[in-house]
Amino acid sequence: MRDAELTRQKILEVAADEIHKQGFTATSLSCILKRTGVSKGALYHHFDNKLELGYAVFEEVYTPQFLEAWRPAVEVEDPISGLIAFFSSYCQQADLDDLMCGCPLNNLCQEMSSVDEGFRVRILSLQQQLNTLIASNLDRVSDKLRDGVDTSQAAYFMVASFHGANNLAKSSRNTELFEKVIAELCSYIKSLST
Amino acid sequence: MRDAELTRQKILEVAADEIHKQGFTATSLSCILKRTGVSKGALYHHFDNKLELGYAVFEEVYTPQFLEAWRPAVEVEDPISGLIAFFSSYCQQADLDDLMCGCPLNNLCQEMSSVDEGFRVRILSLQQQLNTLIASNLDRVSDKLRDGVDTSQAAYFMVASFHGANNLAKSSRNTELFEKVIAELCSYIKSLST
DNA sequence: TTTGCAACCGACCGGTAGGTCGGTTAGAAT
DNA sequence: ATTCTAACCGACCTACCGGTCGGTTGCAAA
Numbered sequence: 421m422r423d424a425e426l427t428r429q430k431i432l433e434v435a436a437d438e439i440h441k442q443g444f445t446a447t448s449l450s451c452i453l454k455r456t457g458v459s460k461g462a463l464y465h466h467f468d469n470k471l472e473l474g475y476a477v478f479e480e481v482y483t484p485q486f487l488e489a490w491r492p493a494v495e496v497e498d499p500i501s502g503l504i505a506f507f508s509s510y511c512q513q514a515d516l517d518d519l520m521c522g523c524p525l526n527n528l529c530q531e532m533s534s535v536d537e538g539f540r541v542r543i544l545s546l547q548q549q550l551n552t553l554i555a556s557n558l559d560r561v562s563d564k565l566r567d568g569v570d571t572s573q574a575a576y577f578m579v580a581s582f583h584g585a586n587n588l589a590k591s592s593r594n595t596e597l598f599e600k601v602i603a604e605l606c607s608y609i610k611s612l613s614t
Numbered sequence: 615m616r617d618a619e620l621t622r623q624k625i626l627e628v629a630a631d632e633i634h635k636q637g638f639t640a641t642s643l644s645c646i647l648k649r650t651g652v653s654k655g656a657l658y659h660h661f662d663n664k665l666e667l668g669y670a671v672f673e674e675v676y677t678p679q680f681l682e683a684w685r686p687a688v689e690v691e692d693p694i695s696g697l698i699a700f701f702s703s704y705c706q707q708a709d710l711d712d713l714m715c716g717c718p719l720n721n722l723c724q725e726m727s728s729v730d731e732g733f734r735v736r737i738l739s740l741q742q743q744l745n746t747l748i749a750s751n752l753d754r755v756s757d758k759l760r761d762g763v764d765t766s767q768a769a770y771f772m773v774a775s776f777h778g779a780n781n782l783a784k785s786s787r788n789t790e791l792f793e794k795v796i797a798e799l800c801s802y803i804k805s806l807s808t
Numbered sequence: 809t810t811t812g813c814a815a816c817c818g819a820c821c822g823g824t825a826g827g828t829c830g831g832t833t834a835g836a837a838t
Numbered sequence: 839a840t841t842c843t844a845a846c847c848g849a850c851c852t853a854c855c856g857g858t859c860g861g862t863t864g865c866a867a868a
Contacts, residue, residue, distance in 0.1 A: 577779075
């Protein structure tokens with residue numbers, strides 16, 4: 421056959437990029453078709469409709485990307501310093517264009533979670549997976565943490581702050597400001613350990 | 615004359631509500647016209663186009679609303695406890711519908727700051743005004759703060775975390791989770807004072 | 809060699825969006 | 839009473855969106 425799986429992957433890849441940059445609603449299928457060179461008929465052969473394409477992008481592109489990005493940060497001997505190193509290196513490598521696009525999860529959460537239930541549950545599931553990943557690794561070194569730290573609550577707080585920092589960077593178009601907020605986040609994380 | 619200012623205010627009010635709930639792009643003029651009972655001609659008499667209407671809503675509705683909501687929290691003798699009380703009461707009064715809509719500033723920041731320069735500078739300006747408001751009031755009681763606290767950085771961090779908490783609440787549709795993140799934010803704020 | 813069907817094609821459809829424009833009306837100024 | 843114009847009206851325009859559908863093509867199995 422004319423490699424159907426390749427076609428599907430090509431659509432998924434371009435759609436992921438486009439949704440990341442423009443948002444889901446603002447992403448037009450015609451733009452995806454133009455960039456991929458795929459016809460509308462082919463796209464609708466692989467995906468029932470735009471929404472299903474969005475779900476597939478979320479599940480097959482964003483979710484693994486996201487979890488694999490965070491995993492190394494916490495699956496080290498000392499997740500506290502691992503998280504600090506993760507945020508710090510993110511600051512250094514991220515240029516303005518990256519910051520302007522923001523985090524796909526954060527973007528979709530903002531745009532779609534109050535509009536479409538299918539997106540909402542997928543976003544929530546990813547957020548819970550991430551929270552479990554962080555919290556369980558913090559629990560692993562609980563003897564090194566301050567007394568009375570709720571690790572799940574702290575993990576949610578860290579991710580929320582990180583997303584908030586991304587939003588700020590978006591409007592300020594200022595990497596320094598982003599770095600400052602991340603610096604404050606790191607000092608908070610430090611304060612969790614004894 | 616047929617009260618032109620009233621017409622303008624009616625449009626502004628409904629548009630503010632609609633943009634808050636649907637987002638700027640998803641807000642249709644025809645919906646605003648239906649709700650206000652104003653004709654398209656009248657709307658275009660008062661505003662050059664949709665974008666200018668959006669700017670007017672931001673400047674004349676959101677900006678004052680926002681600053682007046684935060685001001686009492688920091689313009690008290692002890693801004694630390696003022697902020698904690700502000701966040702706590704926000705938690706209690708906010709129901710699920712409020713949380714689903716989110717904060718207009720946060721929403722627009724996410725949706726428009728990377729798409730339209732006019733929105734971006736207005737959002738940035740409001741963020742800086744808010745930062746100044748918080749930081750200057752923290753400076754006022756700097757003798758009661760921990761050594762080495764960068765008040766502007768801390769203020770940006772608080773607002774970023776608050777917005778992040780709103781996003782989380784949106785996708786989780788869970789006020790308890792929101793309260794948890796806010797609780798963690800309050801414990802961070804407490805840690806700023808000696 | 810024929811047949812069957814997954815894969816693909818693209819013209820076309822209905823709906824809605826923002827925006828335009830020639831005409832009407834209310835009411836203040838003269 | 840007349841005039842002038844800000845305020846208002848709504849039919850209409852173009853552009854684009856997601857989605858449909860009858861037709862075509864390439865490949866593998868029979």
